[in-house]
Amino acid sequence: MKLKDEGKKRAIDEKTLDIVFDKGIAGIKMAVLAKDVGISPSTLYVYYKNKEDLIVSLFTTIIKEQMTISKNENQLDLPFKLRLKKMWLQWLHFGVNNYKEMGFIEQVKQSPYYVKIPSKVKEEKTELGVELLEEGKLKGVIKNIENELHVAVISAILSQTVKLILSKELSLNEKNSDKMFSFVWDAIKT
Amino acid sequence: MKLKDEGKKRAIDEKTLDIVFDKGIAGIKMAVLAKDVGISPSTLYVYYKNKEDLIVSLFTTIIKEQMTISKNENQLDLPFKLRLKKMWLQWLHFGVNNYKEMGFIEQVKQSPYYVKIPSKVKEEKTELGVELLEEGKLKGVIKNIENELHVAVISAILSQTVKLILSKELSLNEKNSDKMFSFVWDAIKT
C-alpha cells in the first residue's frame, strides 16, 4: 500500500535502536520515542499496533536483513581460507556497521518479548556458511567436528572483535582484521 | 525482638537472579520478587534501600565473588599449556555453575543501572591470568600480541562454550571440554 509515510516508520525504527543502545530495552518509552521521532505518541500507533508489535516487527526486519547479507557471493574459485576470510570480514564489517541492530537483537533475546517472536523467525539461524564449513571439512583443511562448534568459535571471535572495535580498543584496519582472523583460522584449521 | 534472618537476604538475591534469568532485568518487579521470596513487599526495603540498591549491591557482590575465584592456585610447575587449560576449565565450570549470575552481570551492563555502579567495582576487571599470558609470550609458546586480544579470544570461546552447554547443545564432559579448549589453544599458540 504505502499510504503511511514509510520514512516515518524508518525514523521510528531508528530512534528505537538508538534508545535501546543508550538505555537498554527497558528504556523504550512510547512517549519518549515519539518525542525523539518528532511525532505524537498516538501517531506511533498508526505504524505499529502496540509496543510489542514494534519490537517484534523490528526484530523480524533486522533478522531478515542479516539473512540477506549472509547469502551473497558464496561461490568463488579462490582458495578456501581466503573465501572464509572474505566472508568473515564481510560479517565483521556488517557487525561494526550494524552494532545497534545487533545489540537490539541480543537484548530482545533476553527479554520477555522474545517469546512473542514467531518461531519462524527464531528458526532462521544465520546459516553462517555451513556449506563452506562442510567443504572445508571435506577438503581436510578445518577440524572435522560438529559445525555448531566451528560456528560458535567463529562467531565468538567475531562478536568480541566487533566489541573491541566499538570500544575503540581496536581500530578497524587491514592489519588488525588480519590479526583477528588469524585467531579464527588457527582455531579451526587442522 | 525478631532477629534478622540473614538467609532472607540470600533468598532475595537468589530470586532476583531467577527473575532476571527468566524475564530479563526489566522483569524485576518488587511485588513479584517479594511474593517469590515469600515476604511482604515492604520487607524488601528492610534489606535493601530500594530497587537500585538491590541491583547495585547484588552486582557488586557477584563481581567480588568472581574476583575470588580467579585468584587462586596460579602457580604450579606444570607445563604452560596445561596450566592455562586448568585455569580455562576452572572458568568454564564457574561459568556453567553461575550462569544466572553471569547473565545478571551482562544485563546490568546494558541497562541504565550500570551508571550507578561505583567505579571501583567497574574497574575490578577480571585480570584473567594476564601474568600467565605474559609468561606464555616470554616463553614463545603463544602469539606475541596484545593481551587484550588474547583475552578477547579466550573469553569469547569460553562464553560461547558456556552457552552451548546451557542450551544442551553440548554436554559438559572431558571430551567436549578438551575439544573446546583445543580451539582456544590453537587460536593463540604460536
Place this chain on the structure above:
Amino acid sequence: MKLKDEGKKRAIDEKTLDIVFDKGIAGIKMAVLAKDVGISPSTLYVYYKNKEDLIVSLFTTIIKEQMTISKNENQLDLPFKLRLKKMWLQWLHFGVNNYKEMGFIEQVKQSPYYVKIPSKVKEEKTELGVELLEEGKLKGVIKNIENELHVAVISAILSQTVKLILSKELSLNEKNSDKMFSFVWDAIKT
C-alpha cells in the same frame, strides 16, 4: 484531538485550596484531589509535573495575584488617615474573600515545600504601602519608627480581624470595620 481545558487547571487549584482549608497541607492526596475535581489521578500529571509542582505553582500564582491587588489606586488627594483606611479596608476585604488562599500561603510557609519556592517569589513581599507609611512619618501623623513595626501592627490586626470575621465572631459591616481600623490608627498615630 482533545483540547486542553484551561478550566480544569483552575478546578484543580480550587479543590486544592479547599482541601488545604479543610485538612491542612498534609491533607493533599493526589488521588483524593483528582476525585474531587472529577478526573483521573493521572490526569493531574498532565497539568502539574508532580505534587510539589502543584503546590509551588499555586503558591506562586497566589502571591502574584496578591501583588496585583496591593498595587492599585495608591494616590488620592484625600487626607492621610482616610487613604490608609481605604487601603486597609481593601486588604481586609481581600483577606475575607481570599481566606483559603491566605491559609494556603501560611501553611506552605511552615511546610517543607517552602524551601522549594523560588527565591524570586519569596522576595516579592507585599510592600503594603511602604510609601504611604513614609509619607505619614514625614507629615508627622504616624509614629516615627521603623516601617517593619508599623507593618507588623497593621497586618497583625488585619489578620486577626479576618479571623474574627471568618469565625463569625464579628460580622463584616461598616461599624465593625471602623472599630477595628480605629485600633490600627490609634496604635500607629502620633
Place this chain on the structure above:
Amino acid sequence: MKLKDEGKKRAIDEKTLDIVFDKGIAGIKMAVLAKDVGISPSTLYVYYKNKEDLIVSLFTTIIKEQMTISKNENQLDLPFKLRLKKMWLQWLHFGVNNYKEMGFIEQVKQSPYYVKIPSKVKEEKTELGVELLEEGKLKGVIKNIENELHVAVISAILSQTVKLILSKELSLNEKNSDKMFSFVWDAIKT
C-alpha cells in the same frame, strides 16, 4: 505511677516539637522521631498509644502549661497600664521562650488532628486577663468595646512581636518591648 521513664517521655515531646518546628506537622515520622530520641520505634508506643495520641496529648499538655502561666500574680496595686504591661511582657517572654510550643499549637489547629482534641481542652481559651480588661473598661482607661476585640488586638501584636524577635528583625530588649507595648496601649486606650 512513674514506672515508665518519665525523662524519656519528655525527650519524645521535645524532639516532636523540634521536628514540627523544622518540617511542620507533616514531618512527624514515627521512625524518625524514635531515632532522634535515641529509642526504637516500637518503644514510642510504650509511651503513647499511637501517633494521634502523641499529638493530642502533647497539645493538651502545652495548653495546660499556658493556662498556668497566665494565671499568676494578677493582683497588684500598681497603676492599670503598668499591670497590663507587666502581663503583656510576661506573655511576650513566654512566647519567645516557647516558640516551638506555640508553633506546634498553631499547626495542630490547622491539621486534621484538631478534631481529635477533646472539646474540654479546646474550650480552655487563654482568658488573657479578661478580668483585667473589665477593670480597665470600668475605670474608663481602655475602650469600652467587646473583650474579644481587645484580646484580638493585644494578642495580634503580641504574636507579631514574637515573630519579629524570632526572625531577628527585632532584638528582645527593654526599648523594643516598650515600643511594641506602646502600640498595644495606644490601640486600646481611650
Place this chain on the structure above:
DNA sequence: CATGAATGAGCGTTCATTCAT
C-alpha cells in the same frame, strides 16, 4: 493521517503500627 488530552492498571516506595523475642 495526525494529534494532545485523558486514563486505568500497575509499580516503587513510605510509614504507622504490630509481632516476636
Place this chain on the structure above:
DNA sequence: TATGAATGAACGCTCATTCAT
C-alpha cells in the same frame, strides 16, 4: 520495658494505550 523485624494500607507517580477531534 525495650526492641528490630515485619507488614498492610496507602500514596505518588509512570506509562502504554485510547479518546475525541
